[in-house]
Amino acid sequence: MRVHPYRIAGQPVEIRVVETAEDLAKFDAWCTAKAEAEAVVGFDTETSGLDVFSPGYRLRLCQFGDLTTAWVLPVEYGGQFAAAARKWLLRLPQLTIHNAPFDWLVCDTHLGVSLEDLYPRTVDTKILATLVDPRQPQEGGIGTGLKPLSAHWIDPAAPDTQGDLTATFRALKLTKANGWARIPLTHPTYELYAGLDVILGSWLLEVMRRVHRELDIRPKLVEYEHRLAFICAVMQRRGMVLDVEYVRELDEQLLAEAEEFALLAARFGVDNINSTTQVADALGAMGEKLTDRTAGGQLRVDKAVLLALADRDLSWDRLDLRQPNPLAEAIVRAKRASKWRSAYASTFLETMDVRGRVHCDIRHQQARTGRMSISRPALQTLPSGNWTIRRALLADPGEVVVAVDFTAVEMRVLAALADVKKMKAAIKAGADLHDYTAELVYGPGFTQDHRRLAKGVGLATIYGGGAETIHRQTGAPLDEIQHARKTYGRVYPEIKRASNAWQREAFANNMVLVSPVGRRLPLDRDRTYAAVNYMCQSTARDLLGQALINIQDAGALDLLRLPIHDEVVLSAPKAEAEEVRRTVEKAMTMDLFGVRIDAKGKVGGRSWGTLYGAAA
Template structure:
């Protein structure tokens, strides 16, 4: 038996690494004893990286632990050790994990006779309990939800960081913090000690978090709710999404060309390096642009928000119509976007796809401070809503069509439900367009399309705590015009304005905390009480979406789901069933909040995810060289137009 140790609260806790038959029998006695006692055991894995489904990924160690000891199985060394780890997972009646989905999916794919469906029901995730206690990251003033941060707060401030502590070891063998996990010697004493340390800390952390959740009076039903949502997301992640490898490879090359082409365009205005803020700011100022924004160091700021304002496009890249677009700003934006899309999407899909050309985006079921979900590897939720080029790489399974079901204006409806504003509620119940109502109130019944767009920005800006200055920057309005628009909006919905003021005052009185309708605890910075209504809206909308996801699962529709992104469910079904499945998913998601209906917009497309978005881009088809090079995309867009 190899024995290492891990320090906790001044004690060296033993970490056992069995290597002989007698050692393995001792491990079996440990597991059997814990199982017979009904004791919850912490579980964790060390792997070659985070790309669970990509070729070459493997589990290197599987570790089990309780507060007083840990056992590390070097499963990389052979099938017998893998079967032993599987036996232990099946034998133990209760488990705890930090970030349950990652380890459960790794075991589901790479350990024999282990299924996600068996692990999830008996596992408590310390990450979930930590997030319910304090959803803020450490850099946001919170405890932090990672194992190191949470353990430092609740267990032992001096306990080593078991990830960062290995970086020096990685550097010694010529690798980085990203590549070292694959190459470090599996017998490295620090590596094994820290592997055991993770489960020791997890087992000690769990009861501390359970007590903290109870102490804070957090709705106890949120614990099983979040575990259920996480499980459904893990099922979706396991299924993955098929990519068209040929299209994706070609897209990568074309995005590289596009980035280079727009970078060359920027050179015409004296910008040799589009990533040089000094060159970009000097060129823009030389073109007569007025840029008031400054960095913390006092330099002229030329980030994406500034460039989009100068290029006269909004966050979704739609034209604002408030000024003449600056060609340099547009060239820089397009070059950077093409480069980012190539790296973050095209190359990421090609790199992480499994042997069946399926990508498995990681779904953070409980991610942001407001609990909103995240999607990474690739980060599909960051794609602008109206863009189809990257989405076209995602294909339905053979004989299937793509489905999209999203909520209809969910955030304005949540605003109405939370505030109880009579005029907003009446407009929703009549089926009126809220942005039209606002625009008519501010600009009169003859408002223009541009003024409607301003009204939309004002509505979201006020709800999200943005002032007139922010709205002016986003719309190109003068400050006085933005102030008038904000005043007009508040006149349109007076009870909403009162509710926002009342909520902000209540948050300050309650120590900058807020309880949402679901009982979730949100924490705000001392200078950010203005963001409380935004937090309440986003958190409530997320819980509605999560509840819809559970309803979809309850109806047996999860096998159709490919991805939950924002307030949209992306799915597929056979050609003959697609419309019926879309309708059923829409019905499962439909609900009401305080009398406000939350309906859905089911849509059935062609054989790619992008086909659902091509309806907005069909005017680009004629005489477009890109479509000429992509006949499949052109065909799908033509069908969408028809």
């Protein structure tokens, strides 16, 4: 047995690397004592990378530990080492894991220990830490990774081994991309790094339990987040079928489109469509008046500016407000094609498993407000009304796609939380909120442009957008936007009162808001206006989380595929699709402080894109 001594916060700890049958017997005795004492044991894995379902993926090490001792098992060798790890993962009564869904999926896929076996016995220290402070370092927080959390709460020297491992990769002529797969299994720095993670995780669990008690974080909220982590891991494990032939053709088509429009831009003197200076100079030479500037003083020619010049809103729909500028149109089309190819088509092909399925990384607790996100590929950034990428994802054979979406959930949440009397009455009467608001602002003769502006002002009230943002979204003149915002504030005065109350609450609570479920929402002192955004966005997320739990309780968990913003996507047998739609609509319908939260579903064909206009 190789032993690596170390010190954490001045206390001696030991990393024990199992090599022989005799070592395994000692590990077995240690685990037996832990099981008999019903003690919490830290667990972690080291793998060849992050794409758990990719061909050739390898589970390299499994680590078990407590506050003073770690055991490192070289399960890549298989045999008795893998058997020992499997045995104790199934027998230990309590585990603590940092970022548990990743390790659950690794063990489910590569060690034969299922999500269903691990979830009920796991405490995820990342969930606990995120409920204390969800912010990343660039937002003024600690971060949610094990090393920065350990450096803050346990020992400032805790991250040192990560730097040592990076230096080891360089010394071995490896990169961060391939180092995890190629570093020798017996390298002492690798073993030390691996073993310390479970010891630090055990220390972090002790600290987080104390901090949760001090902050009075609700145990029910902790339970709720772990259940959501499990549900999202089940969705990730199942994945969605990829139409591989379609995606390969799309990949080539997007490459050709990007090149075509880049060449068109070059005819206007823009050789590099990513050069702010070239684009601004060329547009100026065409007579366009650019006035917005970046923080660095350059003229702003970002996507929003270019879309407006191309006479399109942020959803790419025509505004019919001006003659489209051909250079702006060429640049946005070239950039979109290039992005769609790299972010979606190529990523689909790179990450699909051997069965032709894509397993998106579903992060159930990503943003400061708790909002979920999806990466590899980032499907939550897809244009709302476009089917091109969605067409690539299919229901299982013999099944169709079902999607169910909350109805105007942001506005309903705002009405409930701020107790907006007129909004609540309109919702109760079954009125379209944006029609209702447009009529309040403009009278019964309001137009569709008025409705679009009323919707833009309402969403900007929630998300903190200013007049310029609304102008880019709607194309409405700035003076009309200012009038609409003032009138909006007069007809719904409760919103301003609620915003002021939430800001006062934050100032009185060390700049932390507390959501209806007890979630802590840190508020920046220079952005206190974001209080409305954080409260509404966080509550909408928790409605979606509760909906996922309700869907599981209704017996439809195995049908779930993706949570996208305020929508769930399912794959259901064609003959049962309508019943599934009704079941999920019921699961997503609930009451929030007297406001009915509704959901509406659609049944499509086999591809997700059929719900957005695709032919097949």
